[in-house]
Amino acid sequence: MVAMMGRGIAEQGWRKGPWTPEEDKLLSEYVSLNGEGRWSSVSRCSGLNRSGKSCRLRWVNYLRPGLKRGQITPQEEGIIIELHALWGNKWSTIARYLPGRTDNEIKNYWRTHFKKKDKSSQKQEKREALILKQEGQHQQQLEAGEMKMVNTIDHVKMHEAQEMFSMYHNMEDQCSPVMTQDFASWADYVVEDYYGLWGGLWNLDDHPQG
DNA sequence: AATATAATCAACCGCTCAGTG
DNA sequence: TCACTGAGCGGTTGATTATAT
Numbered sequence: 606m607v608a609m610m611g612r613g614i615a616e617q618g619w620r621k622g623p624w625t626p627e628e629d630k631l632l633s634e635y636v637s638l639n640g641e642g643r644w645s646s647v648s649r650c651s652g653l654n655r656s657g658k659s660c661r662l663r664w665v666n667y668l669r670p671g672l673k674r675g676q677i678t679p680q681e682e683g684i685i686i687e688l689h690a691l692w693g694n695k696w697s698t699i700a701r702y703l704p705g706r707t708d709n710e711i712k713n714y715w716r717t718h719f720k721k722k723d724k725s726s727q728k729q730e731k732r733e734a735l736i737l738k739q740e741g742q743h744q745q746q747l748e749a750g751e752m753k754m755v756n757t758i759d760h761v762k763m764h765e766a767q768e769m770f771s772m773y774h775n776m777e778d779q780c781s782p783v784m785t786q787d788f789a790s791w792a793d794y795v796v797e798d799y800y801g802l803w804g805g806l807w808n809l810d811d812h813p814q815g
Numbered sequence: 816a817a818t819a820t821a822a823t824c825a826a827c828c829g830c831t832c833a834g835t836g
Numbered sequence: 837t838c839a840c841t842g843a844g845c846g847g848t849t850g851a852t853t854a855t856a857t
Contacts (some may be wrong), residue, residue: 623825623851645842661843662826697845709825712846717823822854831845836838 620654624663628653632660633668666707673705677714685711686719 624632635651641664644657653660666672677685681703688699696708696715703711 621827642843656827657842658828658844659826665844666825694846708845713824717821818857820854820856822852824852825850827849828847829845830847831843833841833843835841 618654619648619656619659621659624667628655629663629668632664636664636668662709666709671705672707677706677710681706682714682718685715689715 631651631653635647644661647657647660692698696712700706700708700711
């Protein structure tokens with residue numbers, strides 16, 4: 606494994622690899638005394654043999670107070686999907702709208718839950734191709750859905766909407782609140798949910814697109 | 816029960832950008 | 837204006853855990 610990519614091996618004197626409870630304690634104490642920031646001086650002042658980068662990451666993603674641990678809720682998932690459709694891989698921006706969640710967490714969630722679609726979709730698409738042959742009307746239905754979507758939300762690009770639909774459709778764990786079988790009815794759901802979401806989000810102080 | 820594969824998570828790396836002298 | 841530095845971000849990797857065969 607190419608020498609573990611140097612993981613766990615001190616390079617330039619910095620310790621790498623998983624954090625120990627002792628290190629966590631030192632970092633927490635340092636931040637509680639000195640506040641966030643000044644990461645480059647953490648190692649000097651706290652006794653930690655970690656780079657500032659590493660300290661910051663550990664604090665932001667793991668030690669920071671108020672972090673939620675555990676499963677992403679369906680509501681959070683919906684927000685992630687919709688914000689990603691709008692902004693793409695702007696994980697830190699998306700994370701601002703999910704209190705207690707980190708950009709890393711959201712990024713990981715997206716990768717594991719939705720990027721896998723790329724693989725599974727190949728199988729799925731084969732299956733769907735068969736179904737399409739059997740159901741010649743399916744395409745008409747899809748197009749009807751597309752038209753509805755385009756007319757209703759011009760914020761979300763069509764292909765993104767189709768991707769979102771595919772993702773919902775491919776999710777087999779039934780965690781999605783709505784499992785519509787066609788794009789048209791799904792579009793109805795998203796339109797409702799979309800405005801519901803933004804009605805709330807626009808009230809936040811930190812407007813995303815300034 | 817053993818092995819292979821997939822999923823998840825924590826952490827690192829390289830890059831960019833803003834602040835400062 | 838330019839160079840330097842620190843902080844933050846997104847992409848990626850590798851270890852661990854869960855699930856399937």
